[in-house]
Amino acid sequence: MFRRSYFNFYLILFIGLGALTFWLDKVTKPLSTETGTDFFQLPDYIIEDLSGLRIDHDNAVHRVFHAKKMFHYLGQDLTRLDQVHFINTKPGKPLFRVFADQAEIHGNGENIFLNGNVTVIRGDEDNKGKITMKTDMLHLIPDEDMVKTDKNVTISRMNTTVHAIGLQLDNETGMIELLSRVRAIDQ
Known part of the structure; x- marks a missing residue:
């Protein structure tokens, strides 16, 4: 009887070690092989309601931003913001505000690509020179105080509305260059 229980003990130990090895193999597999996604494509952190x-x-420049959510991606030099609002103030220059559904910030913020319901407002609400621009995609270059797009854009100022394809706005000089198919409507 002693020999049989001795044999059963080693059989149970061997089966237990095999099950433990199988379980550890399943648990320690990389995420990318199970879900079909690359680990570096997933955000390394997410922040909600940030400013x-x-x-x-x-130069006395103040840049403020607010976002509903921020996703930072480790493998790409990329930060994505949802429901974003940028404000740029500089003495002697009009207030510059940008709203968008999403923004992708590349590098250290040298290039910001805005997508979805992009609205740019240059000037204050009570300022007669207030300009409002709407488009679907906009490339914001903060260090150069420049915005660009090659998509449809609508510009409103006082009683005039301008439709065009493509735009470059230099906020430093206030110059707006419309690239093609420009139509103006005076109301």
Whole structure:
């Protein structure tokens, strides 16, 4: 009887070690082989309801942003923002505000690509020179104080509405260049 229980103990131990090995193999498999996605395509962190401020004391420039959600991706030098609002203030220059459904920030913020219901407002609400621009996609270059698009754009100022395809706005000089198919409507 002693020999038989001794044999059963080793049989149970062997089966237990085999089951443990099988379980550890399943648990430790990389995420990409099970879900079909690359680990570096997933965000490494997500932040909700955030605001940020960047101040350039030499030029007295203040840049503020608000977003509903922020996703940062480790494998790509990319940050994605949802429901974003940018504000740029500079002494002697009109207030510059940008709203969009999504924004992708590449690098350290040198290039920002805005998508979905993009609205740009240059000037204050009570300012007669207030300009409102709407488009579906916009390339914002904060360090150059420039915005660009090659999509349809609608520009409104006072009683005039302009439709065009493509735009470049230099916020430093206030110059707007419309690239093609420009139509103006005076109301």
